[in-house]
Amino acid sequence: MSILPVDLQKKKKRGEKITVLTAYDYSLARMIDASGVDAILVGDSLGMVVLGYDSTVPVTMEDMLHHCKAVRRGVKSAMLVGDMPFLSYHTSRRDAVLNAGRFFKEAGCDAVKLEGGTSMAPVIERIARAGMPVMGHIGLTPQTAGALGGYKVQGKDLDSARRLYEDAKALESAGAFALVLECIPSAVGKLITEALTIPTIGIGAGPSCDGQVLVTHDLIGMFGGFSPHFVKKYVDLAPLIMEAFKNFRAEVEEGAFPGEDFSFTGGEEAAEKIKEILCQNPSSG
């Protein structure tokens, strides 16, 4: 049985921290799930860390569903959250409900996430009213980063901090079960966390949030692109993996791999026999 939205809300009440990581494929999803995190987000960050785009904007519903299905097969306990891609919930509330529904019906997700503040409240309300748990996402919203002036910390002055506070309250009232707060000052993260009954999940929003999320490829040192200030690399896998690839290449080139240890024995007689046949009747080869 997966972790439910209500379980995250109980954790907030008990003052227990919530942990969320992203996953995009079966193998890593299995490991992340086994680590005991509360939720796994198939983030549209996959556009950058897996598909090689320079933003999340080109990611499609088909991309998201393909990766959500792979992750679903690896996840047993954590709540599986699918990230709604750019323009899958902006054109109409009907489109938003239908696209949210695809994450549940086709990919087996337990919840969806979408970006945006007060203007997205009616969309969240419709999806939640259709019985689908929705996570909000405010602060730095990568799908519309251009309109926010780039990948910058949000909510530093009075006006923008107040807007974030109002966005958070509007999304809670609309029925969001949790809220991602991305790239905002810790003091604003604390203010919003204390003002809401639903949990806040921070990414660059300080230690007072009810939980934390990181992009897994950042945490394990597998993404070579820009690394934001809030990322902690718990392990730096890229140099280890590069070393393994170079060792493989060198060993194959010098004939050290595969060697006997990695080969199958037997078949000598059969090979000899075929050679004999070929010698006697060269045209049969």
Ligand code: KIV
């Ligand atoms: O796409 C993503 O991975 C996200 C997280 C950074 C919260 O939205």
